[in-house]
Amino acid sequence: MDQLATSTDELLDALDEDQRAVAERLTGPLCVLAGAGTGKTRAITYRIANGVRSGTYNPQTVLAVTFTARAAGEMRSRLRDLGVGGVQARTFHAAALRQLSYFWPSVIGGGVPRIAEHKASLVGEASGRLGLGADRTAIRDLSSEVEWAKVSLITAEDYVSRAARAGREAVGGHDHATIARLLSVYEDVKNERGVIDFEDVLLLLIGILLERDDVAAQVRGQYRHFVVDEYQDVSPLQQRLLELWLGDRRELCVVGDVSQTIYSFTGATPRFLTDFPRRYNDAPVVRLVRDYRSTPQVVDLANNVLTRAGRFRDSGAVELVAQRPSSAxxxxxxxxxxxxxxxxxxxxxxxxxxxxxxxxxxxxxxxxxxxxxxxxxxxxxxxxxxxxxxxxRFFSRREVKEAIAMLRAAVRSSAGQPVTEAVRDVLASVGWSVTPPAARGAARERWESLNSLVNLADDLHVTRDAGMAELVAELNERATAQHxxxxxxxxxxxxxxxxxxxxxxxxxxxxxxxxxxxxxxxxxxxxxxxxxxxxxxxxxxxxxxxxxxxxxxxxxxxxxxxxxxFLDGIWPDDGAAGRRGGMSRRGAARQRAETFLEENPADVELYERLRSWRGEVAKAISKPAYTVLHDTTLQAIATAKPKDLRQLAVLRGIGATKLDAYGGQVLAVVRGDAVDVDAWLTR
Incomplete structure (x- = not known):
């Protein structure tokens, strides 16, 4: 917790040079490019505290905008710790809803319409009216597309051209013209039900600010200084609202990291962050580069991942400088x-x-x-x-519970059918296919869940020759353990x-x-x-x-x-590492084996017996030797000399599958017994 400073100098002394540059710039536009772990929240809360302490800010006229309620709460807590109360720290939606609720009775009359918590039922009804017949999973993907259009300020009339220009994929197999009709009918459904969605909160407030100069003047009189965190994730809709809050003023501090832009598919864009110095041509740009979170080893890797893509060349990305001691x-x-x-x-x-x-x-x-x-x-x-x-959790997902119920019901009818075929037949009836859906979203997530069950059936067939009953029993056991x-x-x-x-x-x-x-x-x-x-x-x-x-x-x-x-030239045993003077994978493995033999002479004889046995198994199953057991696992076995399966199971590289397949043979080799690999494999 930050201790309450008794003076402005003491307050700023708690910051590093770059953070202090942020905290001292109290008026006019300011762009802060803050890398991961560099203390951006600290910098902007101290900036607000410094503005209040110096009398530059009235705390009631400061609005700090974040993207999650958790982040907003953390900011309010830090400001309280610094002795600053009254500052509004909210998400875009929370701030907009507060203003909309205040002005709605006088501008529109009555109360704000009920906000629909989820779009699914609204999209489902709109889809039904158009005869699209979408299932629950497709409805989720269509809902996401409706949300993308609205946060991107795209109407039904211009959706076709804008979606094509943005490279949007077909959703649920529907072309852009169909989605455009869905957008229009979706708005009709909302109006008939008398509800609004979360995007409407911002859209309606934007409409009021545009149409009512008196309301816009009142809002701008209330909020005079703005701070926007995670600015790389701002959508066109949020940016438009921010511009209306500001009016012709320039009291705006934005903070972001283009290297952490990971929500473009939802409509977020780093363009507003990267273009900020051009929109405000006198705005200073402060870079926070000192990473207080991670060790030099972690920071070096993070920088390396971006460096190899040329990310530090005029991209707005920040190259981190580690501040913590070296470690693992x-x-x-x-x-x-x-x-x-x-x-x-x-x-x-x-x-x-x-x-x-x-x-x-x-x-x-x-x-x-x-x-x-x-x-x-x-x-x-x-x-x-x-x-x-x-x-x-995996077994709590609706599609998984439904699939398991269907597999349980199919135990009798699938008798005599290989479990791999039976599972595919059953899950195909609920949407599984050999080829995954082409688009990301709910349909793809559903397929991934169902495909995990298919993979499990394949594994049990290979390792245990299991049938449908054994598969269902395994699923029940796993579900119980994981709940x-x-x-x-x-x-x-x-x-x-x-x-x-x-x-x-x-x-x-x-x-x-x-x-x-x-x-x-x-x-x-x-x-x-x-x-x-x-x-x-x-x-x-x-x-x-x-x-x-x-x-x-x-x-x-x-x-x-x-x-x-993304790890080309970084992964220790790849070709690039070898060119840098490192060692190839095969050479490194040979060196590890030689080191083991030198340091463990008493285990050499058993190690060689295990290697000989592994070679026979690999030849019999036509697989590379390392797929049976790695050298490091053989070395662990030679050192531990397990006497039973329990002792063998605790060794690294011996999972349940390897234990079932080879456990008995390994123990026989350890005892010195002769092992007939061919006879063992045909059991």
């Missing part, structure tokens, strides 16, 4: 498959907790909600509590949901082509936004950071995945 190196891990990645992350989390890192200070971040199931299961299996942020109440636990979140948050330890999973950048990203702008997502994920970490990906999606699947292009 960033970890890079490659796994055989998604399950192995999830289990490896769970093991590493358990080790961090043992080393004193609280679970509440650990996060696992991923690109899509569909990636959470394997992580939830791995953490549940490891007895690690977790919380899903910004979304439901155990947790108070304190690891945060699971998408990269989008993690924006604005930070943890001591962060795991970025699935950093591979097709996930990051996601396969739906089409064009340079979309790819650039995916890079910014990675940057946001990296900069959430204070001290511990691990990036990982899996070569294959499923156990025993084709190892066709490649790590993300």
């Amino acid at each position: 190196a960033v970890r890079y891990e490659t796994y055989d498959d998604d399950l192995a990645e999830a289990r490896g992350v769970a093991e590493r989390i358990a080790a961090l907790e043992k080393d004193g890192v609280p679970l509440s200070e650990i996060a696992v971040l991923y690109r899509t909600n569909g990636q959470s199931e394997a992580l939830e299961q791995a953490l549940a299996d490891a007895g690690v509590g977790y919380l899903v942020r910004g979304g439901e 155990a109440p947790t108070v304190d636990g690891v945060t699971l979140a998408t990269l989008h949901a993690a924006k604005g948050l930070e943890w001591d330890a962060v795991f970025l999973v699935g950093v591979s082509e097709g996930l990051l950048p996601i396969s739906l990203a089409d064009g340079d702008q979309a790819i650039a936004e995916e890079r910014r997502l990675l940057y946001v994920g990296i900069t959430r970490a204070r001290e511990h950071l691990q990036l990982s990906y899996a070569r294959a999606r499923t156990v025993g699947g084709r190892a066709s995945r490649k790590r993300s292009r």
